[in-house]
Amino acid sequence: MTTASSPMSASPAPIDPHHLPSEKRIHLLALAAIIFFTTCGGAFGLEPLIGAVGPALSLVFILVTPLLWSLPTALMVAELTAMMPEEGGFYVWIRETFGSLWAVQQACWTMTISVIWLAMYPILFVGYLGFLIPEIAAPAHPFLRWGITGLMIASGLLLNLRGSHTVGGAAQIVTSIVLGTFVVMLITWLARLHNPRLIPGILHRDIRTPHPGALLLGISFTVFNYSSWDSVSTYAGEVDQPQRNYPRAIIYALALTVLCYLIPVAAGITVTTDANIWSSDQGWPVIARLIGGTWLGTLMAGAGLASIWGLFNGQLLYVSRLPYALARDGWLPKIFAKTSTDTAPPRAALFAFCGITALFTAFSLGSLAIIQCVLYCAALTLDFLALFMLRIRRPHAERSFSVPGGWLGIAYVCVSPFIFALFVLYAGLRDWRAYPGQLLVIPLVTAAGLCLYYSRRTRASAGS
DSSP states (O other): OOOOOSOOSSOOOOOOOOGGGGGGGGGGHHHHHHHHHTTSSTTTTTTTHHHHHHHHHHHHHHHHIIIIIIIHHHHHHHHHHHHHHHHHHHHHHHHHHOOOOHHHHHHHHHHHHHHHHHHHHHHHHHHHHHSSSSHHHHHHHHHHHHHHHHHHHHHHHHHHHHHHHHHHHHHHHHHHHHHHOOOOOOOHHHTTOOOOGGGGHHHHHHSSOOOOHHHHHHHHHHHHTOOOGGGGBBBGGGGHHHHHHHHHHHHHHHHHHHHHHHHHHHHTTTTOOOTTSSSSSHHHHHOOOOOOOHHHHHHHHHHHHHHHHHHHHHHHHHTTTTHHHHTTTTTSHHHHHHHHOSSSOHHHHHHHHHHHHHHHHHHOOOHHHHHHHHHHHHHHHHHHHHHHHHHHOOOTTTOOOOOOOOOHHHHHHHHHHHHHHHHHHHHHHHHHGGGGHHHHHHHHHHHHHHHHHHHHHHHHHHHH
């Protein structure tokens, strides 16, 4: 599908990701762990949702969003990745379906979203570290906090430079740490006689409590915590047996994601519904301390640091493959198509994304969440349209996995996310006065994508 660029150096030759040996590829469990840490990573980062809209609406979002958003996206990704297991993932799907203009636009949207996601994780990292070292949490030390985010970004860069196989191994270890910590918290919660039967009464009281102006912010945090399912396609060329392993790994990760959100939140709201605690500054470490004492709060803060680090690594892994695919098609400088001589990571893209991310960590978490929410809905709409069009244009193409249910299944997969996207549009129009600067970023990014496409196309025409 994607044409290779000319070699940048004579020796040693860079490795094409499709030619990686089996021992350096991503296998099933490692793939499931990477997907988990690209899309979820545990309930860390979910706390601002409860603080913004309250426990009742939060649980509704947690239960409904997978059905309208995550499951359709996961099924779409499973079919298209099985059909086109190419490095670049959704960029290749859009290019093959709608042409280069929309593929470049999609890539620009997604790279912007990814930088925002990458910047959100170091901010959360500093928040959890502040629980262990209170001096860091003080607003009087902004440069110290920014320096810590830089160190965290650098550690993720070093891990990704070692290749996707190493990132997958680290994701498996961190998954065990995160899941184990939440299991300990839930066991302690039950042992301390916190009564699950309190939950209906808490939800009933919260329904009667107004949360004005919080709808867009709440949806933004929900989308942030249930996103990136399409992003796991970009490194398909580095996966062992991608047609077989992608559908299985996606199913494992999605089931684990819903459980990791629903059960801890249901337990946490029986301890406190204070919006100041359900925030990025306090969150799960404080809730765990209320459940089991200082030792459990400390354990949870440590797991939070591990989770955020794992999420950052998963995001950096997938987004660094986009400039690689764009450069091979001539839309970006050829330096972005250079890969390592042994493990195939695109070094230039990794360094570029980490540098830009360090600048974006100066923004607030809420501002970043709103920008990514609207852009992500727009980008994902193209993916679903590609699934629909490829079913029509290539009905007999080889697919080791297809969305079940025939055209009825396709209707569910394509229509339900569109309804959710309309809901996001409604919330954005309703609350736009509260976030004018954040929403202005969206047309600017769209204009940048158009400029990139037409400038490179004009240059190519002049050269020929």
